[in-house]
Amino acid sequence: MKFIIIKRRWLFLVLAAILVGSLYFYTNDSIPTFENSQEKGNELVINMVTGEFTSTTSDGKKIEAYRFDPGTISIPKNQDVTLSIFGVNGNEHPFYIEGTDIQGTVKKGEETIVPLHFKEEGTYRLICDTHTHHDNGVPMIAYIVVD
Structure with a gap:
């Protein structure tokens, strides 16, 4: 007892x-924060980084997975948003946002600024062209939820 x-x-x-x-x-x-975001006046800035997980399997095979962090962000419909992506792992990550004309490249040690303004609600995928399927590791995808 x-x-x-x-x-x-x-x-x-x-x-x-x-x-x-x-x-x-x-x-x-x-200052309260939400999903690594900052609101300055009318401008919403969301910070994201590229990251990597690596490991070795029991048979000695090296495995890795790249990711955007945070993996999901929420932004308001019809508002100007600045997405700042800083490259930490991987030399470069060419990307596009599915369903839009937005594309760019995140480079290691550099900040990539992506202006966003969505008129339609929904979930948009931020996809790295280098890591799109299992042949190149786990797909590197972040989700942008617009509501």
């Missing part, structure tokens, strides 16, 4: 520390 009481006390202490810590870091000067 004492073991359970000790566990409850420990849990209480951990929860109390989390609560106190979160109150310590939250001030009236804090």
Whole structure:
């Protein structure tokens, strides 16, 4: 019975520390964020990066997967949005946004600015041309939800 009481006390202490810590870091000067976005005046800026996961299977085969992070963003319909994509992993990622004329290339160590303005609600796929199917690893796709 004492073991359970000790566990409850420990849990209480951990929860109390989390609560106190979160109150310590939250001030009236804090700016709430949503999906790595910033709103400056009327402009909505969303930040995204390219990332990579690598591993080795038990038989010694190297596997990798590239991704956009965050993998899903939400933006309002009929609003100008700036999507900033910073290249971290992979030399370059030529991309397009399905159902639009938007295309570009994200290069390692550089920021690519993509102006967005969607008039139709829906889910649009941001697709890397280099990593589109399983022959080149897992598809590198992000989703843009417009509502």
